[in-house]
Amino acid sequence: MFAVQDISKSFGKLVALSNVSFEVEEKEIFGIAGPNGAGKSTLFNVISGIYAPTSGKIFFEGKDITNAKPDQICRLGIARTFQIPTAFHTLSVYDNLRVGAIFGARRPQSADEVLELLGLQEVRNRPARNLDLYTTKLVMLGAALATDCKLLMLDEPMAGLSMVEIQNFLEIVQRINQEKGITIIIIEHLLDVLISLTKRMLILSDGQVLYLGASSGVAEDRRVVEVYLGGKGGSHAHR
């Protein structure tokens, strides 16, 4: 349903992504990992239309969306969250969801559905600036969900959360995927979490594809172990 073909992105002389290709199946949870500066967030920014790629193409449900604007991409059915918690801090929780519902889905009632789905009714009228990190991330996720997306891209959604919160968040992600049938691409730093959550994943390093395939094979891949897990360790140094 979703394909990235030979995407490259340069900022002046800096090559952030070079010839990245992968495909995501319908209703899959697809993982993206890689060390800091590998180009993961740049990849999301290119897919969601914030940056135009230097070369390459992106397809969603058979349509070429390479040069579409972020709001057009959203209305086609791709929503995303950001690594930095970016809820609209002066708006209430409910209005945060309404932005996605009204502009992304053109269906105001989807805000109420998401409010219930994520159990945010209690903080409905609270300004988003008065929320803890976990709830802020739920609100950001909720606003993206309220766009009635078919593909949801999560950029390190669990960074900064406690172990309990990570468990809760993972359950929500799986529920969204199974109950609503939403395809998910997730960037995550913690390899263990990603391996247990996804069947297939992509590992980027210095803007290039280091690994693409079954998540179960990641720990055995020598290049991954060398580049991603610190380099000096042996082939089983995945901790």
Add this chain to the structure above:
Amino acid sequence: MKNLNWKSLLSIVVIAFILLYPWLGASSYNKHLFILFFIWSIVAANWNLMMGYAGINSLGNIGFMAIGGYTAGILAKSFGVPAFLTVPLAGLVTSVIVTVALGLPALRLSGIYIALLTLIFADSLPSVLTQTRDITGGAMGLHEIPPFYPGMDKTGAYYICFVFFLIVLWIIYRVIHSSTGMAFIALRDSENFAYCLGVNKFKERLKVFALSSLLTGAAGAVYVHALGDISPTTLGIEPFLLTIAMIELGGVGTFLGPILGAFVIVFGNEFLRLAGTLRLTLLGALICTIILFYPGGVIQFITALEHRVEALLKRKTSPAA
């Protein structure tokens, strides 16, 4: 809740006073000042909707008013169109001309470039007027523009302008609290996230641009029917600066700010006529003083006052409690 009460109570008292004022022995001169206040409030409030809410740094809004005023004046004088038609027509003509010729290109720009383009637009209008002397009266302007209805006196004009004032403010209030208003808050809080949730900034800004220019053009039409004439001096530096001052003085990006600013400027400007040539200097000094201590304008001053009164009340009641 307590604050909300005194504010809405005060609004009701003010509206009631304005309604009754002509019966409380208002002089023709004071009614004239109120008419100016109503019209300039509308111009300032629409300008603030663009600058303070939508982030469109337009400097051409007096031009929109002039286009509306001239359109209504020409329609009424040369074609005998009645005023209840010239006002909406002038609004529509202004909105279409300004949105197509100025909004579409200007809104593709950002920040200061929008300001420059809109300023150039407004600045080009006086030469257009001199070139079209036959219908616009050139530098002399248009005079004896028919009033809203034959035999209209100052009280009639006063009430018509007041009703127009209330309608326009109600529309602006609704826009601020609509999904478009929400989109601008979202864009201000986190621009990229708003885009990724489907907000199209250009489209939302264009909506505000079209609506503000429509209402500003209509205000120009109301102006000429209420006062009877319009000339290129409307496009001069003084009305331009005074309207900007109304917004800055009242409070940019607040609903009531431009209205309070218009009140201070319109009445201040008239009472300072006693000072002769020092008028604008004194007015400027007043504006600078307020902005110096309250950069958020009169609205900020009122909020500060409110907090102080609340603190005083608390201190008084706390020993008893």
